[in-house]
Amino acid sequence: MTELTSRVAPPYPPLSERLKFYGIWVAAALVLLALPKVFSSGGALTTFSLIGISIIFSLSYNILLGQTGLLSFGHAVYYGLGGFLAIHAINIIGANKLPIPLPIVPLIGGLTGLFFAALLGWVSTKRSGTAFAMISLGVAELVASSALILRTFFGGEAGISANRTKLMRLFDWSFGPQIQIYYLIAAWTLLAVIAMYALTRTPLGRMCNAVRDNPERVQFVGYDPHVVRYLAFCFAGFFAGIAGALAAINFEIANAAYLGAVQSGTVLFSTYIGGVGYFIGPIVGAIFVTVLSLSLSDLTSVWQLYFGLFFIAVVTFAPGGITGLLMMHWPLIKGGTFGRVLPSYLMALIPTLAMLAGLVLAIETVVHYTVNPGDDPNIKAFGMNFNVSSPTTWIVAFLLIVVGFVTARKTWSRLALAWDDALKAAREKGYHT
């Protein structure tokens, strides 16, 4: 037996590897502690809080999509129910003066998520693939529509609000100021991230990967893929509930939008854009999408269109997401052949940017004529000033798109050639993935 384990189990990592591994977590904790000291404005703290919530939510979603291969269109159900229960819990605890401090409340949200995932998950995970995606959508619609019917519990359109400062004090923190909420969210984010990372290293986490890659083989080994999918679903629901409860604490309100299709779509977007293939992918995606949606909405009125187009571009050209794209370069950098593709990159960048600029110009011009036709034709988008009524603008936009597209196609195929060369050279030096 011991002989077998020593042969099968991976060798215990050397001290330097272990130091590096634990060092990352300690560094992450230090960064979370230091962030409010560096960016102390109220806006920055709110952004950090939103990012933290989004990180937990996206990572919980990736337990389904990335780890188990289940594409869900209704993950917000568990997030929203966690949020609602957290709000009700705060109200009940506050009214009855129960000895439960605020930092425990996210756990209540998590357990709610777990409960409902356990309840709805068995039916949902009966099928995988496309059928699962449709079922998750149906269940999400069922819950979201029911939420509008059960007005006493869900508060109808207005939602339910609560006062988070009325709870038992802990270390004399009232949790009124945003900075204290930031630390609460940061602590839960770190805890949840560690827990979800640990989950990927357990036998269950490995079986999830196996179910994703080859469910038939899993059955031969003696596991039931349905049970594995169900367990993954429950864990995902638990962490989504924590994220929802944190959101409810952050905003002091929970409404039907928490459970809705938009919320489910957003988590799918941020997880996929970040990259489902790596554990860190959803974290990158959560940061990227939160910052993007906050900053783009200042720049243009139709930011959701750009967002959708960007998502389509990621699905089409970079199915690995941002992380996948970056990780592709790893062997080149290690092999020292990255310099060979750099010139091609710069060459491809110019026409691509020109094409994008033309596209933006065209979209903003059309938007001006359809959304606010009576306004001043000199508009400003993305910090550029231009006159949408002049034909020059239209011609420039058209030329940028057409010429940019034609040139970009050529430069990108050249880049692909240079890429193959560089990768081959790196492989010859012995650097693979």
Next chain:
Amino acid sequence: MFWGRVVLELITISTLNGILFGMLLFLMASGLTVIFSMLGVLNFAHASFYMLGAFFGFQISRWIGFWPALFIAPVLAGALGAAVERFGLRRVHRNGHVAELLFTFGLAFAIEEVVQIIWGKSPVDFRVPPSLDFPAFRIFSTNYPAYKMFMLLVSIAIFVGLLVVLKKSRIGLIVQAALTHPHMVGHLGHNVERIFMLVFGVGTALAAVAGVIAGPALVTQSNMATLLGPILFVVVVVGGLGSLPGAFVASLLIGLIQTFAVSMNGSLAGAFGPLSPTYAHTWLADIWGVTVAQVAPIMPYVLLVLILIFRPMGLLGTRET
């Protein structure tokens, strides 16, 4: 005597409306099912093409009238669908099924945004053409509009046409073969890529036909795809993914269930009397007081869950995915 007539009237009207809604659903579900069977991708943006059909129909009928719009709008939407398959889906295909589904998901999102930019968020004034704006017949006290009969006739005509094409023509034979043995069709040397593009184009055009004829009767608004999309997916899952007869049965079933539920006003409170005052302010009161009509929007999803519990493959489904 009076109540008997009211009930009879209710049943007749609801059955007609239910069949109408079911046939509209089937116009969309048929395209969705055939696309899914052949390409292996569930087109999340299918309802968006229904919406595009309605808005194209609205715009064209403003310019040159309703009857040309009835033909031009679906052709335009179908061409757009074919282009999406040719230049979008075909490229994404090598990234796997999840990427394909997500591509259509992103597309649905983008189409809704574009429609909002062009036509705004509020409903547009898409009217029934004057030549059809009269009551067709009278049942007891209700006038049944001629336009609804026209909708029913169009959807039945397309249904029959589809049946003839599928059963009698060569293309139909290939499509039928692809429903059950998609790979074999490719091995037999058909230009599968062109057939895919064609099927995608025709499927989206059918959805657009549904959009044009439903536009004046229902509300033409930028959220109509989001409202209808989930019900459409319920139809294909309940019917059994990839089964055309299943989609037909499920379309009619859901159409009838929803229209009958909408016309019923009963609630638990009505059946068993009001709730005792001790519970009047708890969540139990919500369940007690809710009418069947209010529950109508969630009926399809309840049906979905029930089907999944008792018949996971769907009513007439055979394929796993």
